[in-house]
Amino acid sequence: EVQLVESGGGLVQPGGSLRLSCAASGFTFSTYWMTWVRQAPGKGLEWVAYIKGDGTDENYVDSVKGRFTISTDNAKNSLYLQMNSLRADDTAVYYCVREPRQLANWGRGTLVTVSS
Amino acid sequence: DVVMTQSPLSLPVTLGQPASISCRSSQSLVHSNGNTYLGWVQQRPGQSPRRLIYEVSKRDSGVPDRFSGSGSGTDFTLKISRVEAEDFGVYYCLQGTHWPFTFGPGTKVNIQ
Numbered sequence: 632e633v634q635l636v637e638s639g640g641g642l643v644q645p646g647g648s649l650r651l652s653c654a655a656s657g658f659t660f661s662t663y664w665m666t667w668v669r670q671a672p673g674k675g676l677e678w679v680a681y682i683k684g685d686g687t688d689e690n691y692v693d694s695v696k697g698r699f700t701i702s703t704d705n706a707k708n709s710l711y712l713q714m715n716s717l718r719a720d721d722t723a724v725y726y727c728v729r730e731p732r733q734l735a736n737w738g739r740g741t742l743v744t745v746s747s
Numbered sequence: 748d749v750v751m752t753q754s755p756l757s758l759p760v761t762l763g764q765p766a767s768i769s770c771r772s773s774q775s776l777v778h779s780n781g782n783t784y785l786g787w788v789q790q791r792p793g794q795s796p797r798r799l800i801y802e803v804s805k806r807d808s809g810v811p812d813r814f815s816g817s818g819s820g821t822d823f824t825l826k827i828s829r830v831e832a833e834d835f836g837v838y839y840c841l842q843g844t845h846w847p848f849t850f851g852p853g854t855k856v857n858i859q
Contacts, residue, residue: 676788676796676839676850692847726795732784732843733802737795 633657633736635727640741647717651741653710653727660708661685666731667701667712669723670740677723680712681731695721717745749773749842751851759857760834766827768854770840775820777844784843787816787825790853791836799838800825832858 639651651667666681680701682689689701700713710727724740750773760766776783785803788796798807800816803823813828827834835858840851 675853676841678848678850690846731848734786734788734796734798734841734843735801735807737797739795 633729635729635736635738637725637727637738637741640725640743642744642746643717644747645718645745647745648713648715649717649743651712651714651725651727651743653738655708655710655727655729658729660703661705663729664731665701665703665710666728666734667710668726668728668734668737669721669743670726671720671723674723678731679725682710714743717743719745721745748847749776749845749849751840751842751849753838753840753851753854755854756852757855757857759859760827760830761859762832763829766830766834766856768825768838768840768856770818770823770825770851772821772823772842774845776842777820782844783819784848785816785818785823786841786843788839788841789834789836790839794836796839830856830858834858 634656636654643649661684663684667679680691682701698716702711722745724742726740727738728734729736752771754769776785787800788798790796799810804816815826837853837855839853
């Protein structure tokens with residue numbers, strides 16, 4: 632069974648940094664593309680970034696380019712999202728999802744709150 | 748960016764009756780590899796989204812066969828043949844053809 636478990640969310644001040652993690656199990660992690668999708672409170676869904684399983688290709692939505700970095704550690708079957716220069720509009724639940732084009736499996740999400 | 752629109756945004760339904768949600772994209776979702784990356788996810792209150800349909804009409808394992816997807820190019824539809832109580836929630840269409848991939852605004856299905 633595919634499992635995706637996010638962690639690392641919390642309360643951070645504007646301009647601060649946070650690193651999200653996603654522990655994956657139940658599939659061969661290195662062979663799949665992975666993505667982060669976020670949902671602001673009471674709002675819809677938004678893709679944030681995706682990465683190829685071997686780390687050789689990645690892309691970001693314009694609003695996070697230059698501030699967020701997606702990465703993987705295949706030895707740990709883990710996906711990460713390093714978030715710098717956080718803004719209030721980054722406040723959201725962040726979901727780790729397998730297969731960016733297809734969104735096959737979702738984690739439960741981790742809440743990031745950017746506020747002073 | 749590809750804009751995804753859905754209608755209606757709110758859908759009151761009666762148990763046992765059919766329901767339909769329309770999704771339109773601002774440009775064709777046919778990828779250069781011939782696939783059409785149009786999917787549907789369901790989100791129940793307090794839960795993470797769950798995929799129901801991918802590549803227009805392919806249903807995930809475990810998804811009841813009362814759910815079906817159809818369409819092509821820029822016009823797509825999600826149908827529920829007979830609504831059950833567990834079907835309430837918000838339904839989002841999504842496109843995974845053109846980056847940045849985008850979601851529709853969501854359709855809230857309310858059980859009457």
